[in-house]
Amino acid sequence: MNYAIVDIETTGGYAARNRICEIAIIIHDGEKVVKEYQSLINPERSIPIGVQAIHGISDTMVADAPKFYEEAKTILELLEGNIFVAHSVNFDYSFVKAAFSDLGYNLNCKKLCTVRLSRKILPGYKSYSLGNLCEQRGIRIQDRHRAYGDALATAELFTQLVQHDEQQIIEKSLKRNASIVNIPDNLDKKEYDQLPEKAGVYYFLNKKHQIIYVGKAKNIKKRITSHFGGSKTEVAKQAFQQEIYHIDYLETGNELIALLHESYEIRKNWPRYNRAQKNNNPGYCIFIYEDRSGYKRLQIGRKQGGMKTLIRFTNHATAFHFLTTTSRKLNICPKLAGYQNSTGACFDYQVGTCEGACVGEESPETHNDKIAQFIDACDEEKRDYILIGAGRSQDEKTIVMVENGTYLGYGFFEESETVNDWEGLKNLIQRFPDNPEVYRILASDSATKGNKKVKKDKWKTEVGS
Structure with a gap:
């Protein structure tokens, strides 16, 4: 079993939006180094000045370097069949895997992290950064924060970890990482x-x-x-x-x-084994209608045809909260707002806080002006917006569109794509039917985390024109 000890330098801190600009791979047979590889990589984008200050790699240095796809075959031959080892392995692995994924290849290597191994095999240090460990263990790092220098130092550290691994921590880590996967009998x-x-x-x-x-x-x-x-x-x-x-x-x-x-x-x-989301619950709406005396009234109910809907909600509780909060701000009679029932005056009128629409003291015109303001509040709540998030590749973004409070669907667009107006933006969208679950998803902070919400009047600054 060989170990591929990897170190990379990049254009930024996370793989989804950045690329490799240098890579080094040291092949270790468990006792010693048996093969070495290093190369600058043209990341096909500019390296930020702040990042250049860390590793010293400039745009000029990588201008004539090979692109990743030109080195991919060599890199893959060094990695496949070997254990991928790095100091904070998930960082390096995520970039290398993403680079192969962009080429349509799914890299799948077993991994070992020398930070985690060092904490168990060499306990007692205040810091397990590569620099501190190398200083404490007498390992010299040539070209700190460059791929080859850091990879060579990690290889020497790995040699020491193997030598001091009296409790077979490395072997146990490999077994633990290779969790049992029982592939179904009929699945290839x-x-x-x-x-x-x-x-x-x-x-x-x-x-x-x-x-x-x-x-x-x-x-x-x-x-x-x-x-x-x-x-x-x-x-x-x-x-x-x-x-x-x-x-x-x-x-x-x-x-x-x-x-x-x-x-x-x-x-x-309607898949057989899906239990969640199989209901056809239409959600709740706030309706508006006019009574025989000319007073416009509000009511919460299930979504249904033939009724004028002002706004929709995923459940009764959120609909009730919006109705009561907004109508109280506008001093709309609770009985005509639909959340108090009585044969005569509402409770608020009896305690002096309702202006009397429920008993005819407030004119239909004055009351209906308040309802008009309530409708404006609904329109504001339903405002047009888009949600922009990460796409399927580094140069792509996703877009979710809501118009007049209604979910239209989602689509993908390249960052370089030109869009001239809101209708053009809508052409990027694949239309999907809405349902209460969609609105629950769009209202969830955990679901929309990482996606930027942009109002209609601001979208051009985010998508481009």
Whole structure:
């Protein structure tokens, strides 16, 4: 078993929006270094000045360097079949994996982190940064914060970790990382192996290629692995897995789009093993109607045809909160606002806080002016906006559109794409039906985290014109 000890330098701190500008790989056989590789990489974008100050790699230095795809074959030959080792391994691995993913290849290596290993094998240090560990262990780093110098130092540190690993921490870490995955008997393992580690929607299909389950995930492969992990002793789990013959998936770029598309697919296909979201609950609305005396009234109810709807909500509680809060600010009679029932005057009139629309003391004209202001508040609540998030590649973004309070759908666009007006923006959208679950998703901070909300009058500064 060989170890590929990797260090990279990048254009920024996270893989979704940045690229590799230098890479070094040291092949270690568990005792010594047996092969070395290093190269500057043209990241095909400018390196920020602040980042250049850290590693010293400038745009000029990488201008004539090979692009990643030109070195990909060599890099893959060094990584495949070996254990991917790095100091804070998830950082380096995420960039390398993303670079291969952009080329359409799903890199899948076992990983070891020398930070975690050092904490267990060499306990007692105040800091486990590479610089501090090397200073404490007598390891000289040549060219600090350059890929080859840091990779060579990490290789020497790894040699010491192997030598001092009396409790077989490295072996145990590899076994722990290789969690049990019980691939369903009828599923071709190649389909599982090629699953992407990206956000999206996944589908389990039966023998007839019918969808039996739809799910969403930040990481498709990791989520599907959790379905197959551990014991298969449960009868229900056995029956479910026996029906899985194929896996399909749709990359969405981010979790919000995955949630929205999962909701659509469940309602479209009604998969056998999906229990959540299978109801046709139409949600709640605030309606407006006029009584025989000319007073306009409000009422909460289920969405239904033939009634003029002012605004929709996912549940009764949020509808009631909006109705009571807004109508109280406008001093609308609670009885005519629809949240107090009485045969005569409302309770508020009896205590002197209602102006008397419920008993005819407030004229229909004055009362209806307040209702008009309530309608304006509904329109403000329903304002047009878009949500912009990460796309399926580094140069792509996603867009979710809401117009007049109604979810229209979502789409993808390149950052370099030119859009001239709101209608042009709508042309980027694939239309999807709305439902109460969609509005719950759009109202959730956890679901929309990482997506930027932009009002209609501000969209050009975000999308471009």
